[in-house]
Amino acid sequence: MQNKKTDTPQTVLNTALTLFTKEGYFNTSVHDIARVSGVSVGSIYHHFKDKEGVARALYTLLLEDMSRELSAFQEQYESAYEQCHAVIKRMFMLTESDPERMEFMLYSKHREFLQNELPVCSSTPFKLMREMVQRGMDRGEIVEMDLMVASSCLYGGALRMITSRLDGIVEKDLMEYLDDVWICSWRAISVDDK
Amino acid sequence: MQNKKTDTPQTVLNTALTLFTKEGYFNTSVHDIARVSGVSVGSIYHHFKDKEGVARALYTLLLEDMSRELSAFQEQYESAYEQCHAVIKRMFMLTESDPERMEFMLYSKHREFLQNELPVCSSTPFKLMREMVQRGMDRGEIVEMDLMVASSCLYGGALRMITSRLDGIVEKDLMEYLDDVWICSWRAISVDDK
DNA sequence: GTCTATACGACGATAGAC
DNA sequence: GTCTATCGTCGTATAGAC
Numbered sequence: 001m002q003n004k005k006t007d008t009p010q011t012v013l014n015t016a017l018t019l020f021t022k023e024g025y026f027n028t029s030v031h032d033i034a035r036v037s038g039v040s041v042g043s044i045y046h047h048f049k050d051k052e053g054v055a056r057a058l059y060t061l062l063l064e065d066m067s068r069e070l071s072a073f074q075e076q077y078e079s080a081y082e083q084c085h086a087v088i089k090r091m092f093m094l095t096e097s098d099p100e101r102m103e104f105m106l107y108s109k110h111r112e113f114l115q116n117e118l119p120v121c122s123s124t125p126f127k128l129m130r131e132m133v134q135r136g137m138d139r140g141e142i143v144e145m146d147l148m149v150a151s152s153c154l155y156g157g158a159l160r161m162i163t164s165r166l167d168g169i170v171e172k173d174l175m176e177y178l179d180d181v182w183i184c185s186w187r188a189i190s191v192d193d194k
Numbered sequence: 195m196q197n198k199k200t201d202t203p204q205t206v207l208n209t210a211l212t213l214f215t216k217e218g219y220f221n222t223s224v225h226d227i228a229r230v231s232g233v234s235v236g237s238i239y240h241h242f243k244d245k246e247g248v249a250r251a252l253y254t255l256l257l258e259d260m261s262r263e264l265s266a267f268q269e270q271y272e273s274a275y276e277q278c279h280a281v282i283k284r285m286f287m288l289t290e291s292d293p294e295r296m297e298f299m300l301y302s303k304h305r306e307f308l309q310n311e312l313p314v315c316s317s318t319p320f321k322l323m324r325e326m327v328q329r330g331m332d333r334g335e336i337v338e339m340d341l342m343v344a345s346s347c348l349y350g351g352a353l354r355m356i357t358s359r360l361d362g363i364v365e366k367d368l369m370e371y372l373d374d375v376w377i378c379s380w381r382a383i384s385v386d387d388k
Numbered sequence: 389g390t391c392t393a394t395a396c397g398a399c400g401a402t403a404g405a406c
Numbered sequence: 407g408t409c410t411a412t413c414g415t416c417g418t419a420t421a422g423a424c
Contacts, residue, residue: 008389024306026220029417040391045419047389109303112218119361145378148364149355149371153378156350161343167313170342177343184339184347188382202407223399234409239401241407 009047011037013061016054021100025055025113056114062105063123070128080136081190085182087129088158092174095162103166106159129155133189142189153188157181203241205231207255210248215294219249219307250308256299257317264322274330275384279376281323282352286368289356297360300353323349327383336383347382351375 015037019028030051034041048054073086095102110117120126130151136142142150158181164170170177209231213222224245228235242248267280289296304311314320324345330336336344352375358364364371 024303027306030419031417041419042392042421043390051418107303109218109301112221119363121358121361121363145374146371148358149351149374149378152354152358153351153375153382156352156354157343157347157382158350159354160346160350164315164342164346167315169313169315177340180339180343181347184343184382188347188351188378224401225399235401236403236410237408245400 008039008043009057012039012044012047012054013058015039017058017100017104020055020058020108021103025108052113052115055110056117058104059110059114059117062101063125066105067124067128070125074128074132080132080139080141081186083132084129084136084154084186087132088155088182088185089178091158091162092178095165095174099166102162107163107166136189141191143191145189150189154185157185157188202233202237203251206233206238206241206248207252209233211252211294211298214249214252214302215297219302246307246309249304250311252298253304253308253311256295257319260299261318261322264319268322268326274326274333274335275380277326278323278330278348278380281326282349282376282379283372285352285356286372289359289368293360296356301357301360330383335385337385339383344383348379351379351382 012033015033016028019032019036023032030041030044033039033054034044044054048057069090070087073083073090077083077086091102106120111119130147133142133151133154134147137144137147137150142154161170161174161177161181165174206227209227210222213226213230217226224235224238227233227248228238238248242251263284264281267277267284271277271280285296300314305313324341327336327345327348328341331338331341331344336348355364355368355371355375359368
């Protein structure tokens with residue numbers, strides 16, 4: 001267990017997250033990260049291979065955290081209805097409590113700065129989200145159809161609300177819209193006409 | 195009417211669109227555009243103020259084209275059902291016939307390279323799309339709710355299918371999914387339970 | 389592990405001939 | 407309008423002291 005006050009890599013990652021989301025990856029220089037974080041350029045390069053390495057470490061960590069949370073929902077809830085609802089609720093909450101994390105995770109073009117990285121929708125969290133939908137079809141909760149179509153229609157509305165919120169187009173707390181969004185999303189693909 | 199074969203600005207814009215979508219704006223240098231287009235660096239700067247000016251001209255043109263098409267749908271069709279369906283169908287078609295245009299329009303972070311530019315969802319095409327939804331609520335076709343929620347849920351699934359297709363996650367022609375996507379999308383917000 | 393100073397290359401933009 | 411050649415800057419990455 002290290003002393004958190006001097007955890008240099010974490011300090012760098014925190015600052016990088018802020019700058020990458022506020023200014024964009026390419027508008028942020030390593031000197032910017034050094035200046036804002038208070039860590040020298042040399043130290044940054046000591047802990048990370050290069051600038052891309054900083055972004056990659058950040059991206060990997062955020063995806064892992066998210067995957068852990070989604071896996072927990074799979075164990076915690078039985079039905080796809082509950083699992084998917086928990087996912088959307090959690091993402092709405094995260095958007096409000098930590099918009100930078102959400103923005104970096106699902107609103108940046110990673111392939112432009114992370115070589116050989118797959119698009120977000122190929123990442124583990126998105127795979128887990130599709131697994132839940134597949135489960136819903138197997139259990140007869142969700143109408144049988146192409147998995148990608150069902151997933152897009154179930155999560156698409158919520159994801160657009162999130163990006164709109166991050167863009168500042170939606171002004172109120174996302175949680176106020178959760179119930180309405182969920183009703184529409186579930187109605188789109190559920191078997192019973194409610 | 196100019197000779198199209200020597201329309202330098204258009205040649206530059208065509209090449210820029212290709213490179214911006216394939217490599218990203220920041221991974222594309224003006225020299226790259228010059229080399230690929232066959233137009234010299236000097237000529238590019240003669241026709242455009244700077245690199246950002248090229249991107250801005252491109253973005254503006256594409257949005258104007260799209261706005262024109264969507265306005266036509268508003269005049270052509272009476273119901274929101276028909277209007278919104280036409281929009282999604284047209285976007286699916288465009289994604290197949292001209293993926294670069296679609297990618298640059300709705301899958302780039304313009305604010306990172308276009309100063310003072312509003313996010314895509316504030317652009318005229320997206321406003322028109324929301325107008326159609328508002329019309330649907332006024333006419334009693336769509337359940338009364340927050341306009342942003344209704345729009346996100348109606349178009350969200352289709353837009354995710356488009357980005358998934360552009361990412362290469364969806365392998366088949368989008369048109370094959372149109373009917374299923376539309377059924378789900380409309381079900382999400384329509385008044386009659388079908 | 390942390391720092392400062394610096395090397396090196398790339399890119400945006402311009403000058404000026406044709 | 408189009409071109410080539412060049413300038414100046416900025417940013418990545420490293421060297422090397424502490």
